[in-house]
Amino acid sequence: MMRYTDFTTHDLLLLLQGLGVSAALFAATTVIGGIIGLGWALLRYYRVPLLAPAAALLAELLKNSPVLVQLFLVFFGLPVLLETDLTPVQAALVTLSGNTAAFIYVIAVSAIESVGHDQTETARVFGLSRWQTLRRIVAPQAAAFGFGPLAGLLINQLQVTSLISVIGVIDLTKVGAILNLRTLKPFIVWTVIGLLYYLMARLIAGACARVEARLRAHRQWKGL
């Protein structure tokens, strides 16, 4: 059997492809997880019976268990239970979205609670509905409060995406495993993979810092 132990230009394409898969899954699950997590926080804000405590329990379970186990439960467990088929990418989408949702929920709840009750009480006395209070009073302040934790979460969730390689999604880490097996140059391969993740994390941190600076712009003294 021939062995191609040297790096080829094709490997560069493979790396880019892996990078794209990781970035795309990260972006998609951040958006989906964000929407679901905010939905759970709304259930709590409106004190919906049964659903609100259920969301809190689910978030607690997802937050306190390994993502790898959640992945296995969805990828190996759900198809057996529901007698359906799930592709690795579908399982990754479901798991990562759910996991992100749990952390978004926690951030959103503490951000909403950071807005004092005196403000919501005042809004109620002025005749604002609960939705108006949320939209006009709570949400703007909560958004500013929750942004710092959100930035930290995003960087963490980017790293979490690396676990989907274990169920066979060809993401950046899986490309690393493929190249590692073929070239037998673990130091070069894993340094490059690590560097690419590092650069992506830097990119996210930089983007978050810019947005946060804009959110805080109103606090800066601009002069008369």
Add this chain to the structure above:
Amino acid sequence: MQLQFDPTSLVPYFGDLAAGARLTALACALALAGSLLLGILVALMRTAASAPARRASAVYVDVFRNVPFIVQLFFLFYGLPEIGLELSAFATGVLALSLAGGAFTSDAIRAGILAIDPGVLEAADVSGLSRAAIYRRIVLPIALRSAVRPLGSVFVNLILTSSILSAITLNELTGSAKIVAADTFQPFEVYALLLVLYAVLTWVVSLSAGALHRRLNREHAR
């Protein structure tokens, strides 16, 4: 479609899962010790007067916090034998967990050190204590005491992260559950049980850390 959820048939496999849990506990305990040692060293470097020490420790924390754990793990697992260092999967796993945990631990301890009232350190300095004595008797006790709760959440993360060691053929709790799932053809029950087990375990750990934190800091409550 029939929904079947029957966890009772897993009972004969509890021994296997318990063996896996013991391995997880051992790996986490060793990695906790390693993380603490490394975290204290790095936290002292990060708060040191020497600029090269501060820079080197900052680079370490930055790298290990921003690269996924599984990449660090594969780097060590496949890389170390290349340079003639043949470690078992268990030793590699503990090493990787300690290195990653050290970065997060140093953050918690550094925050504890920075929170120390500068007056205390000045008083220690003028009273003629040696630097080693200041670190050992004043800085570290205060910093560690105020860092118990954050260290608890670092430990919780360490436990959750240890599941990734199953990716380098280590049959800790998650690894042994994979075998049980394959044996019983009941992956949903096995992983659902596992998920709840981890959640209970980490819940107990963070409750204990919180209780310990309150106990150690009860005279210093703000």
